[in-house]
Amino acid sequence: MEPNRHRQVVIAEAFDALAAERELHLQPEVFVEPSQYTAYTGMRSFVVFGDSGSGKTALRMALTRLATPDNTPPTHLVVQWQPEPIEGAQGSPAVRICIRQILDACATALLTTFARHPHLFYSAPPTAQTATHWFIQTCAGRDLQNLLAIIEEEIASEEGKSLARRLVTDPASPVLRAEVAEQRIIAHLTGTLQRMGMRGVWVMIDGLEPWLRSAMPRIADMLNAILSTLELFDLNGFAIKMFVPRELEPSITGSWGAIKGRFDLYTLTWTSEQLGLIIERHIAAKTGKPQVTLGDLCAADRDVRAWLQRYGGNTPRGWLRLIRPLVDVFLTSGASRPLSRDAWRSIQRTHPPRLYINLETDRVFIGDAEIGKLQPRPYRLLRYLYENRARRVPRSELYYRAYQGLAEEPLAHGDHGWEDPADWNNVLDNAILRLRKIIEPDPHHPVYILTDRGWGVKLENTR
Incomplete structure (x- = not known):
């Protein structure tokens, strides 16, 4: 992309998506190295935990750029793999399916790498050329002709296209037996890549958030099974680098690989x-x-x-x-x-930050910051207003239903719980003032808890 055109794209994208995967051209200009960044760049496997929006994908993209710089051969074979829950498979069978998917992703990444850097293949020893040719044809589980068509659309170099066609269509000489274990295939691949001048394989696992809503137990079990397969973490030149939502932390830290210290655990934090x-x-x-x-x-x-x-x-x-x-x-x-x-x-x-209450956990947020635990009565007031945020809540209803916690609002003298308004008006006003001091940026000029004398109280600027 031309420099001026690149700059225009960057300016257009900044602040539009607030998600690294949709800011591809922007990331090199805005990325900031987090703490412990150097530890992420080695051949050690790791899992990075982070909340949504914490920068996990931006970190993965930065590591990918580091290992696959523009216009120069890659230092590592970077493999993007997004696991999916496997219906009806658990334990070892599920792990074997996952490893086969990883091998498929490795073959795809290797073919694409050779198409972009054909001299990397041609300058390799003949035995390394034979081995990688066999690996691509043996381990690519997808339609190689369709993959070739995609590569020919994306790659400008005629030399790269020609090499890709050759690796897909020319018969490959056998290298390992058909029944050989997957771990042996990986070890052979990493050894071959090292003879070609690369340090090894990075398998990047990211983008798990959608599964949290639809299949969290299954994805947690599958990741636990993978991370308990110790043989994967004992392979020279092979590293799994996971970027994982915090919700999966209990399952992953309980895996056998974590217990045995086969990979490092990090939490992505920022100053x-x-x-x-x-x-x-x-x-x-x-x-x-x-x-x-x-x-x-x-x-x-x-x-x-x-x-x-x-x-x-x-x-x-x-x-x-x-x-x-x-x-x-x-x-x-x-x-x-x-x-x-x-x-x-x-x-x-x-433009005040939006107020949000997780009604299942009773956690209160303004913007992206959690408000410290509220006392029971202030919280009941706030929760009631939040649950009824579509309307203005009458003061009497707010006092009886929220502040006092009654199931029904007494409407007349003699009803259960009824009090003279003169006795509770100041009590409610003071309770609202205390709540405002906790959540309002300026309690004297509220933007969340708005009162309308004679009408009631309304909670604004919520999500």
Whole structure:
């Protein structure tokens, strides 16, 4: 892609998706190395846990770029494999199916690599050429002709296309027996790649979030089975690098491979400085400038940073989502000078972070930050308002049903639980004020709990 065209794509994509897999051209410009990044770059297998939006996919993409630099031969064979739950198979049978899928992915990656770097194949020893030719034809479980058609569409080099056609259509000489164990095939592949100047194979496993909703027990069992297959982690030049949602952590840490220390376990975390650098790089990409700081964006940069630290949570996506309204106003203003403090206060009022309650776990979030555990009565008030956020809740209903926890609202003197409004009005007002002090950015100018004298209380800016 031409440099100017690449730049236009980057500017267009910044802040649009907030997902690394949809920011392919943007990632090299905005990626920030997390802590322990060097440990991820070796031949040691590992599992990285992270919340949604924590940057797992961005990390995987950065490692892929490191191992497969543009215009030069790759240092590793990088294999992207996304496991799927296997119906009716568990334990060893499921593991064997998974290994066959991995071998298929390796064959696909190897054929694509040779098409992009044909000299890597032609400069290899004859025995290595024979071995890789046999591996591609033996282990590619998919339709090789269809794969070849895809490669011919994507590869510009005629030499690369010609080599791919040869590897697919010319008969391959046998190298290993048909009944040989899969682990032996992997060991033979890694040894061959090392003779060709590569360090080995990285199998990248990512994109498991969709299975959490539809098949979490099955995907957890399958990953546990794979990670308990110790032979996979004893192969020289072969590493599995997993990027996994936190929800799967209990299953994975209980696998035999984790217990025996066959792979490393990490949690992807970020400092506020790293998160600040990530958003500044996104802003620079969006504005088309080589470098931008929060001070260039807004005169109230310290207040903006405090806002991000309070409501952005601990993930890049949380910070990027929170800063976007400010970036949009900055660009609309012409991006020639920092926005004023008054402009920043207006943005805070018109674009507050959304409030959310997980009604199953009773966890309260504003933006991407979790609010500390509320006392029972303030939480009952907030939950009731949240459950009825589509309407304005009358004060009497809020007092009796939420604050007092009654099943029904007493409507007249003599009804169970009835109190004179003069006795409970101040009690409710004080309870609302205490709740506002916990959740409102400015309790004197609320944006969440809004009261309308004579009508009731309404919870706004929720999701």
